[in-house]
Amino acid sequence: MRLRSIGTVLYPLGRLGPRLLLAFMLLAFMLLGFARQTLAQAVVADLSDHLIAVTTGFDGAELLLFGAIEGDAADVIVVVRGPPEEIVVRRKDRIGGIWINNQKLVFGSVPAFYRLASTQPLETIASDRILARHGIGVEHIRMINPTAENGEVSIFREALIRNKARLGLYPTANEKVTLLGNRLFRSDIFFPSNVPTGTYDVTVYLFRDGKVISAQTTPLAVSKIGMGARVFAFAHRHSILYGIAAIAMALFAGWFAGAVAKRS
DSSP states (O other), rough: OOOOOOOOOOOOOOOOOOHHHHHHHHHHHIIIOOHHHHOOEEEEEEEEEEEEEOTTOOOOOOEEEEEEEEOOOOOEEEEEOOOEEEEEEEEEEETEEEOOOEEEEEEEEEEEEEEESSSSOOOHOOHHHHHHHTTTSGOOOOBOOOOGGGGTTHHHHHHHHHHHTTTTSSSSOOEEEEETTTTTTEEEEEEEETTTEEEEEEEEEEEEEEEEEEEEEEEEEEEEOSSSHHHHHHHHHHHHHHHHHHHHHHHHHHHHHHHHHOOO
């Protein structure tokens, strides 16, 4: 039996756009390296970068999430959750004509950052019960709630979410997940300049007929880099020395400013 040779066609990758190139890379990734995993897992996704470097003058970052689904057309929801933290929510009351902090509640395991993206509005993808089960949606963010009388936990919880939204850490509007055909999808994820450092989870949910049929979580690191990171680490490891150095620098700056004023 004779084998017929097949010619090879080379495409100049430099002429392809970066996002189109990522799509081709994803296809090669699926076909060559992880074919078996793709068959066993209905959704495969990755990020254009797994590290956001926070340096001096950092004004935010935008990452590209791309992936592919198996089977018939479905809906995709992307949830970005920041590192957990403990937050104290205080309420001011007017006592004796003065507004003072009268009551506080402590919430644990609160995501420092929360962002959503979806192919359609959440209410058209799944029921509220299913979304709550997976913690999808700002109103379903999972946190350790304290106990309080008269059902006031919900009031404090809403205030916490409202404050986070004002800081741009809990965007109220869902971003868009774009389907490219019936298999590929992509979404741009924006992180503001005040994004907290730590380890993030980027979870991609695949919905079909109102149910989650597959999910994949990809880690993402947000870390300080450079001189700012060294100063930050020194301030936390040697707080006393950092305080003394800060006072000394303030005194020197005051003395120097006074000396310049006298000469002029």
